[in-house]
Amino acid sequence: MSRYPDLIWRGLIPENPIFRLALSMCPAVAVTVNVQNGVMLGLAVVFVQVMSSCTVAIFRGFIHPRIRIPAYVLIIALWVSVVDMVLPVINPAIYEQVKLFVKLIVVFAIIISRLELFASKEPLIPSFFDGLGMGLGFLLGLCLIGAIRELSGTGQLLGFDILGFKPLLVMILPAGGFFVIGFIMAAFNYIEYKLTGKIPTSGGGH
Amino acid sequence: MKTFRLITIAFMAAGLLCLGASPILADFTKDGSFKKDKQIELDFGIPVDESWARELSNYSVYEKPDPDIRTPVEAAQLDPQRLRVTLTFKEALNQAAQYVVEVKDVTSGGKPIGSGRFLVKKSRASVMMGIILGAMLINNFVFTKYLGLCIFFGVSQKRETAIGMGITFTIVMVLSAFFCWALYQHVLTTLRLDFLKIIVFIGTTAIFVQAVDTVLRKVNPYLFKRLGVYLVLIVTNCIILAVPLINADSGYNAAESVSEGIGAGVGFAIALFLMACVRERLEVCRVPPTFAGLPIAFIVAGLFALAFLGFSGLVVF
Secondary structure (H helix, E strand, C coil): CCCCHHHHHHCCHHHCCCCCCCCCCCHHHHCCCHHHHCCCCCHHHHHHHHHHHHHHHHHCCCHHHHHHHHHHHHHHHHHHHHHHHHHHCCHHHHHHHHHHHHHHHHHHHHHHHHHHHCCCCCCHHHHHHHHHHHHHHHHHHHHHHHHHHHHHCCCCCCCCCCCCCCCCHHHHHHHHHHHHHHHHHHHHHHHHHHHHHHCCEEECCC | HHHHHHHHHHHHHHHHHHHHHCCCCCCCCCEEECCCCCEEEEEECCCHHHHHHHCCEEEEEEEEECCCEEEEEEEEEEEECCCEEEEEEECCCCCCEEEEEEEEEEEEEEEEEEEEEECCCCHHHHHHHHHHHHHHCCCCCCCCCCCCCCHHHHHCCCCHHHHHHHHHHHHHHHHHHHHHHHHHHHHHCCCCHHHHHHHHHHHHHHHHHHHHHHHHHHHHHHHHHHHHHHHHHHHHCHHHHHHHHHHHHHCCHHHHHHHHHHHHHHHHHHHHHHHHHHHHHCCCCCCCHHHHHHHHHHHHHHHHHHHHHHHHCCCCC
């Protein structure tokens, strides 16, 4: 009975989409100059992932295996269009900054890979939790990178001044995103090494 | 012989582009062009009077879409041949826009010869070059817009595959940029279905990748074998969807959309090639074990991004 919490936990840490599976890196670097943007895009991804996982799980009997990829893409594109119309109403200011990436959720590898690996084989409820777990893992990753970059780049957190000075301006520049992800990935590897005694092979980078 | 022919073709193309640049509107108004970022030069067909040219209220300048917002002229200067007036403005002009300069009651030798209009815009060739260079270097899609990272890290392990991927990607990118533009401008906006653009663009891109795959399989099996796997990977590249979306959002025309596609494709190829060169060397380096693989690749990409920041000061035309 402990399967559902387990599915969520798996998406959060052991198979975290950004740091462990190394999927969907583009938005992870691009929108995370501060925490708000990360949260906004993360929530959008949670929604799209959960909804398309559920949709695919419901219709998995009807989708012919040979045309499954186009079918998945259309389902994702449908939910992304919904998010893209709802978000500007909720918070126009932040939407303006993450606009392009909300539309690009369609091509996020993490979503389609969960549909292919999980939702196309499992019934509705496990698919829901799997989608939720992966989405939350993505959200967690975005928030973590966003927090590190905002704090070190501007000395603020969630828009509130915390440090009172700007320690490392480079962090909010394009290059900073790559550095932060590189170091967090290395930290994840190091923790895994300390726990299990072996160096994990990182994801394919796709 | 071959280079000579290429140069001739290039000149002809440049000439054709210049022909389409600025139409002459009235017989004595010959040509208007941007000079520095605050100046516009007006060429007249006949000599005009200096007393007329000095009077600033004779000129009204505005950006083409909104005639009500005038751009104030600070100074006007006539050259000794009395054929060319240089207008100087307080603020820098937006060189991507089209300006209309209206001149009223022009006098020549004391006689009034009527009013006229100049249309001032950059030539199409320089607009296109600006877009290409912008997408390629200044706003490189990988290093400053962070798009297409999945493929960027996945394919940059070997130089040979990086080159193959770069070329294939550029071809597909240009084709799909053009067709997405055509679909968006002539089908979606006409039918007021532009909220469907995400679905339509991703569908078009997928069709194109599939089409190139099928055609190449028959036409050039050797090349197909070399590129086979990477062709299909292109669909999952964010850039291929981002470029049509950017084109649609900024209202580019066909030539500008294709330029953006070329710039994005070549920029991606450059990034891929540079990264592959470094990663081939990293193979033989002693990297700390926790950094081996992707983490070090990210840090290298960060250093490249820092280097590409240097292009941000580049002024294009």
